[in-house]
Amino acid sequence: MTHIAFIGGGNMARSLIGGLLKTGVPATKLRVAEPMAQARESLGRDFGVTTFDDNRLAAADAGVLVLAVKPQVMPAIHHELRDTLQRNRPLLISIAAGVRIDQLERWFGNLLPIVRCMPNTPALIGAGATGLCANLRVTPQQREQAQHILDAVGITRWIDDETLMDTVTALSGSGPAYFFAFVEALEEAAVAQGMPRETARMLAVQTCLGAGRMLVESNEAPATLRQRVTSPNGTTQAALESFSADQLPRIVTRAVAAATRRGAELAAALDKE
Numbered sequence: 440m441t442h443i444a445f446i447g448g449g450n451m452a453r454s455l456i457g458g459l460l461k462t463g464v465p466a467t468k469l470r471v472a473e474p475m476a477q478a479r480e481s482l483g484r485d486f487g488v489t490t491f492d493d494n495r496l497a498a499a500d501a502g503v504l505v506l507a508v509k510p511q512v513m514p515a516i517h518h519e520l521r522d523t524l525q526r527n528r529p530l531l532i533s534i535a536a537g538v539r540i541d542q543l544e545r546w547f548g549n550l551l552p553i554v555r556c557m558p559n560t561p562a563l564i565g566a567g568a569t570g571l572c573a574n575l576r577v578t579p580q581q582r583e584q585a586q587h588i589l590d591a592v593g594i595t596r597w598i599d600d601e602t603l604m605d606t607v608t609a610l611s612g613s614g615p616a617y618f619f620a621f622v623e624a625l626e627e628a629a630v631a632q633g634m635p636r637e638t639a640r641m642l643a644v645q646t647c648l649g650a651g652r653m654l655v656e657s658n659e660a661p662a663t664l665r666q667r668v669t670s671p672n673g674t675t676q677a678a679l680e681s682f683s684a685d686q687l688p689r690i691v692t693r694a695v696a697a698a699t700r701r702g703a704e705l706a707a708a709l710d711k712e
């Protein structure tokens with residue numbers, strides 16, 4: 440197996456490294472380039488991986504290079520890495536939110552096999568959802584490699600049409616925040632009725648966890664589970680009718696469209712780089 444090098448040793452890289460080690464990838468196969476000495480020390484201590492303060496050294500003999508830096512850092516690192524990447528042609532995996540494959544090809548060279556991924560924050564606890572999109576140079580074996588790396592922190596789905604990656608961002612990328620906002624609103628609603636905040640939060644949070652687990656573990660459609668807890672003329676029906684009157688699906692559709700548009704705008708801003 441060839442080396443996997445991470446450029447950027449922040450939160451996402453740490454969760455991917457932790458996940459890969461759990462799947463049995465030896466620490467000796469992993470390299471991380473990270474500018475902060477303190478972060479390098481903790482990566483070495485926590486995972487036993489080799490760390491570098493020079494991106495070129497980490498990338499030197501990598502078969503897979505994972506770009507785990509913020510999108511705005513991406514244009515700056517291409518000067519350092521372009522020659523190495525053109526010489527070795529490793530599989531380039533980018534997890535930078537919103538950065539398009541054509542931008543990566545422009546910065547790092549258009550002969551590279553590239554997989555663009557969009558993970559989400561639950562990846563930090565191994566419960567992520569990642570959309571992956573490959574350019575035409577990615578071989579079936581490299582697709583498997585990329586999927587193996589992202590499967591280490593949750594579930595993965597291939598997206599054939601790259602324009603849908605902005606929808607992935609708006610659905611699963613930003614999605615955790617939608618649920619946090621909903622739990623906040625539930626908590627406030629119960630507090631407004633006189634419930635102590637701590638009790639309201641605990642019940643709201645556990646309800647979110649329980650509903651999520653039922654969705655995953657029952658394998659039933661969300662609509663089926665909803666109908667099952669909705670007795671005719673009962674309390675749930677009263678609440679759902681109120682959601683309907685307030686056009687919940689329209690509210691969600693508009694929010695997801697706004698996030699999709701914003702994703703495309705943020706990527707377009709990087710076109711000037």
Ligand SMILES: NC(=O)c1ccc[n+]([C@@H]2O[C@H](COP(=O)([O-])OP(=O)(O)OC[C@H]3O[C@@H](n4cnc5c(N)ncnc54)[C@H](OP(=O)(O)O)[C@@H]3O)[C@@H](O)[C@H]2O)c1
Binds near residue numbers: 478507510557559
């Ligand atoms: N966190 C998420 O849930 C999530 C979800 C989806 C996608 N992503 C994407 O994943 C990427 C990483 O996110 P993150 O949350 O892991 O961010 P992060 O914790 O800030 O990690 C980025 C790391 O890259 C380092 N870095 C900065 N400049 C560098 C350079 N020139 N060369 C090498 N390393 C450099 C940073 O070091 P310093 O701290 O010293 O600057 C930091 O340790 C981002 O592009 C983000 O869009 C993250």
